[in-house]
Amino acid sequence: MRAIVYGVGAIGGAVATALSKNGIEVIGIARGAQLDAIRENGLRMRSPDFDERVRFDCVSDPAEIDFREDDAILLCMKTQDTEAALERLRAAGVVEQPIFCLQNGVENERIALRRFPNVHALCVMLPASFLEPGEVVGWCAPRFGMFDFGRYPSGHDAADEALAKAFEGSMIEPFVADDAMASKYGKLLMNLSNILQAALGREVDYKDLSERLKAEAIAVYEAAGIAWKDVSAADPRRDALMKTGEVPDVPRVGGSTAQSLARGAGSVETDYLNGEISLLGRLHGVATPLNDAMTRLGARLARDGAAPASLERAELDALIAG
Numbered sequence: 001m002r003a004i005v006y007g008v009g010a011i012g013g014a015v016a017t018a019l020s021k022n023g024i025e026v027i028g029i030a031r032g033a034q035l036d037a038i039r040e041n042g043l044r045m046r047s048p049d050f051d052e053r054v055r056f057d058c059v060s061d062p063a064e065i066d067f068r069e070d071d072a073i074l075l076c077m078k079t080q081d082t083e084a085a086l087e088r089l090r091a092a093g094v095v096e097q098p099i100f101c102l103q104n105g106v107e108n109e110r111i112a113l114r115r116f117p118n119v120h121a122l123c124v125m126l127p128a129s130f131l132e133p134g135e136v137v138g139w140c141a142p143r144f145g146m147f148d149f150g151r152y153p154s155g156h157d158a159a160d161e162a163l164a165k166a167f168e169g170s171m172i173e174p175f176v177a178d179d180a181m182a183s184k185y186g187k188l189l190m191n192l193s194n195i196l197q198a199a200l201g202r203e204v205d206y207k208d209l210s211e212r213l214k215a216e217a218i219a220v221y222e223a224a225g226i227a228w229k230d231v232s233a234a235d236p237r238r239d240a241l242m243k244t245g246e247v248p249d250v251p252r253v254g255g256s257t258a259q260s261l262a263r264g265a266g267s268v269e270t271d272y273l274n275g276e277i278s279l280l281g282r283l284h285g286v287a288t289p290l291n292d293a294m295t296r297l298g299a300r301l302a303r304d305g306a307a308p309a310s311l312e313r314a315e316l317d318a319l320i321a322g
């Protein structure tokens with residue numbers, strides 16, 4: 001198998017590192033300063049017990065790749081960038097190769113399945129940061145993280161087995177699962193708080209709001225008949241594989257949404273996180289006022305170019321009350 005890692009940020013960087021170090025051929029697709037840095041010096045990946053620079057081929061567009069039958073395409077960009085990326089894959093002649101969605105939320109698989117027949121869902125349990133070109137940090141050890149994956153919408157096939165083999169013994173633990181989407185719906189419950197952390201910062205207590213966001217989502221799942229699995233800290237697999245630690249001289253800004261704000265990316269993924277709950281709520285007649293408010297807040301913070309932790313808790317409470 002050859003891995004095409006499309007979007008070499010926090011997750012793509014960790015994946016490219018784990019696979020390259022495991023002897024798998026990797027081609028990254030990156031852009032901007034990240035592409036320049038990787039081409040010049042490779043990618044530095046750090047975690048609480050890991051600090052290495054890996055080198056792998058990196059291109060700026062799928063058109064530069066001579067695609068092969070044994071390629072696995074790993075989508076590692078934010079959801080708002082998926083459609084444009086898939087169009088570039090289509091233009092490059094990709095048709096049958098398996099496309100794995102290593103992304104939060106549950107919409108990427110649907111976006112991909114409109115265009116490609118062979119789509120796989122992958123639940124990413126791997127907290128990582130990408131803040132400087134050429135550098136990615138993972139926050140867990142002894143593994144960077146673990147993945148549940150299988151064919152979309154359910155089941156698994158030879159492509160999943162091949163990807164599991166590629167990760168076997170690597171810094172990322174693979175789990176082939178017939179119900180990977182249940183893990184992804186479970187993961188979405190965690191990601192509903194991304195926007196709270198991005199707006200308020202890591203030091204502020206927002207547990208009460210997290211619980212309310214989750215309660216709305218679970219009510220929506222019940223109304224929609226959606227199955228979900230708990231992949232949070234309560235997942236016993238985490239004990240042996242994923243202990244959160246410190247990385248010397250690297251401050252932790254926060255999750256993927258906070259990092260988008262910190263990098264001034266100009267967009268956040270909130271429409272596909274809290275917005276997914278709003279969408280499902282509207283489709284199934286369940287009110288989701290807090291997720292609605294958080295979706296609006298995400299759009300506002302991105303529009304304003306806000307920094308992470310730019311809102312006081314009292315301001316947020318007023319905004320929710322309003």
Ligand SMILES: NC(=O)C1=CN([C@@H]2O[C@H](COP(=O)(O)OP(=O)(O)OC[C@H]3O[C@@H](n4cnc5c(N)ncnc54)[C@H](OP(=O)(O)O)[C@@H]3O)[C@@H](O)[C@H]2O)C=CC1
Pocket residue numbers: 006007008009010011012029030031032034060076077078079081084085102103104105124125126127128129130255256265269
């Ligand atoms: N970070 C984390 O801890 C976790 C993230 N996730 C999920 O993983 C997914 C990826 O997140 P994350 O790695 O944090 O995101 P990042 O923003 O760190 O990385 C995505 C990278 O893809 C690049 N990219 C986007 N579109 C293209 C394109 N068309 N061509 C080339 N490069 C492109 C982006 O470039 P640019 O910066 O120029 O936009 C960026 O470098 C998201 O769905 C996220 O929610 C899941 C679990 C944990």
Ligand SMILES: CC(C)(CO)C(=O)C(=O)O
Pocket residue numbers: 104126127128190191194254255256257
């Ligand atoms: C759960 C969490 C917060 C881990 O970093 C994540 O998935 C993200 O950052 O989007």
